[in-house]
Each structure stands twice: as C-alpha cells, then as structure tokens.
Amino acid sequence: QKEVEQDPGPLSVPEGAIVSLNCTYSNSAFQYFMWYRQYSRKGPELLMYTYSSGNKEDGRFTAQVDKSSKYISLFIRDSQPSDSATYLCAMRANSGYALNFGKGTSLLVTP
Amino acid sequence: SAVISQKPSRDICQRGTSLTIQCQVDSQVTMMFWYRQQPGQSLTLIATANQGSEATYESGFVIDKFPISRPNLTFSTLTVSNMSPEDSSIYLCSVDPSRGGLESWSSNEQFFGPGTRLTVL
Numbered sequence: 001q002k003e004v005e006q007d008p009g010p011l012s013v014p015e016g017a018i019v020s021l022n023c024t025y026s027n028s029a030f031q032y033f034m035w036y037r038q039y040s041r042k043g044p045e046l047l048m049y050t051y052s053s054g055n056k057e058d059g060r061f062t063a064q065v066d067k068s069s070k071y072i073s074l075f076i077r078d079s080q081p082s083d084s085a086t087y088l089c090a091m092r093a094n095s096g097y098a099l100n101f102g103k104g105t106s107l108l109v110t111p
Numbered sequence: 112s113a114v115i116s117q118k119p120s121r122d123i124c125q126r127g128t129s130l131t132i133q134c135q136v137d138s139q140v141t142m143m144f145w146y147r148q149q150p151g152q153s154l155t156l157i158a159t160a161n162q163g164s165e166a167t168y169e170s171g172f173v174i175d176k177f178p179i180s181r182p183n184l185t186f187s188t189l190t191v192s193n194m195s196p197e198d199s200s201i202y203l204c205s206v207d208p209s210r211g212g213l214e215s216w217s218s219n220e221q222f223f224g225p226g227t228r229l230t231v232l
Contacts, residue, residue, distance in 0.1 A: 004153065036223075043115070043203055043223030044154070088154065097142065097207060098169065099221060101154040 003027050006089055006102025015111050019076040023089035023102045026070065030091040030100070033065050035074045038086045038104065047087075048074065079109045113138055113206050115224035123230045124194055131190045132227045134204035139184035141207075144221065145177070148201040157202075160187045194231045201226045 006023045013019055021035075031052055036044035048063040050056045050072075056063045062075040072091070076083055086104040114137040124130050134143065145157040157177055158168045166179040180188045191198050205221045 002153070008151070041226075041228075043225045045223070046220055049220065097159065098156045099154075103151065103153045
C-alpha cells in the first residue's frame with residue numbers, strides 16, 4: 001500500500017460547480033499537508049499548505065485535514081475553466097523534508 | 112517565491128548514454144531537491160542537494176546512477192547515467208527557500224522548476 005492514495009480521475013465538472021478533491025494516507029507521522037496545482041508541461045505550484053488538522057481558506061480554495069481519518073480534501077468553489085489542471089496532494093512528517101505525493105487528480109472544468 | 116529554470120526542457124536520448132540536467136534558481140537557497148515524475152506515478156524524491164555537502168539519496172536511488180553536483184547556492188545538476196527506457200520520465204528540481212518556523216507560510220514551501228521531459232529509446 002502506498003503511503004498516499006489519490007484518485008487520478010479524470011474529474012469533469014461544469015463551470016461554477018464546487019469541486020472536491022481528496023487524498024488518504026497511511027502514515028500517522030504526517031503533519032504537514034499541501035496541495036499543488038500542475039498545468040500541462042509545467043512544474044507543480046503550491047496552492048495551499050496546512051499544518052496538522054483543521055481548515056484553511058484562501059479565496060475560492062479550502063483545504064481540510066482530518067487526521068483521525070487520515071483524509072485530506074481540497075474544495076474549489078465557483079470553479080473556472082482556468083482551474084483545469086492536475087491537483088497533487090503532498091505531505092510530510094515533522095522531521096525531514098521529503099514530500100510524499102499522491103499521483104494527482106486530473107480536473108477539467110468545462111464552460 | 113523563487114524562480115527556477117531547467118535545461119534542457121526536453122530531450123530524446125539513446126540507451127546507454129547519459130544526460131545532465133541543469134537547474135538554476137534566481138536566489139540563493141540552501142536546500143535543493145531532485146524529483147522524478149514517471150507516467151501515471153507520483154512525484155518521487157530522488158535526492159536532496161545541499162551546497163557544500165554530498166547529496167543525500169532516497170531509498171532506491173544511487174549516486175552512480177544519478178550523480179548530483181551543487182557547486183553554489185543557485186545551481187545544481189542531475190545526471191541520469193547509462194540510461195534505459197525505464198528512465199523515461201519528467202525530472203524536476205525544487206527548492207525550499209526557508210526552513211524556519213513550524214506554521215509560518217514561508218516554511219514548507221517547495222518551489223518547482225518546469226521539469227525536463229526525458230525520453231530514452
């Protein structure tokens with residue numbers, strides 16, 4: 001079993017929809033949780049970062065972490081065609097710096 | 112934030128040859144990382160390259176196959192040696208500009224380069 005599981009999709013939604021992206025993980029030592037967005041033929045860019053459990057909101061994006069369930073989510077409100085990309089979850093423990101990535105979920109927002 | 116460039120952006124190579132990928136950052140950073148992104152797979156850390164010390168390799172990656180140089184605080188190279196088709200992948204460098212604090216936004220950020228798309232025939 002991989003440490004981080006993420007449904008690769010693809011996920012297709014109409015413009016304006018609320019998108020829910022999720023990852024599960026198995027390592028209870030993970031404390032830092034990130035979401036990256038990767039456009040085709042580009043490097044990943046950091047969207048959100050959360051420490052331990054709880055929610056964080058940034059504009060149309062909300063990140064949630066439920067450590068008891070080992071489950072993290074990224075919600076995108078009022079989705080736009082420009083949100084079409086692959087979304088990668090990543091996480092790491094307190095010690096060290098190695099990020100453990102999910103495989104990424106491909107999102108398509110149609111006009 | 113940090114702006115990162117990589118060269119080449121893509122290459123097609125013959126098996127048995129080697130390719131050196133360059134990573135240039137627009138500011139001085141202590142920690143640089145090299146990742147591999149194979150088709151349908153997760154981004155996987157190959158090694159950490161700190162200036163002034165030997166690179167630290169993750170399980171499954173060895174220096175003979177992926178030698179790394181880090182001559183200064185803005186530059187690093189990764190060589191993929193004696194390539195086989197299984198090495199076809201996207202190789203990305205990343206940097207962590209800050210290692211301070213527990214919850215500050217400036218920590219735990221890793222900025223990625225655009226990647227080098229390698230195809231081995």
